[in-house]
Amino acid sequence: MDTTLFLLTAVITITTVLLVIIGLQLVFVLREIRLTVKKIGVFVEDLENIESKKEIPAEKKQLIRKKHLALHSILDKIRILSPSLSLKTKKFFVKEK
Numbered sequence: 001m002d003t004t005l006f007l008l009t010a011v012i013t014i015t016t017v018l019l020v021i022i023g024l025q026l027v028f029v030l031r032e033i034r035l036t037v038k039k040i041g042v043f044v045e046d047l048e049n050i051e052s053k054k055e056i057p058a059e060k061k062q063l064i065r066k067k068h069l070a071l072h073s074i075l076d077k078i079r080i081l082s083p084s085l086s087l088k089t090k091k092f093f094v095k096e097k
Helices: 002-053 058-081
Strands: none
Touching: 002 058
């Protein structure tokens, strides 16, 4: 009984520590996503303001291009990491021809 109690305590402790670490990592990822969404919102507002003025300085054009490329690279990374439709429809234990 003593060995069983020790093993059970060890397993519960290790599982708790791992869950705490995973929870912290999840919080950091969600915080990063929130900051990215805020940056995208600011970028869209800048585009709307510039489109309404029609006069764009050269410096502002370069900044817009950089932000545009950064936004597209972020969206491409999200698209790559998200599961595609072919993975959702895959059936297991079925031979593919």
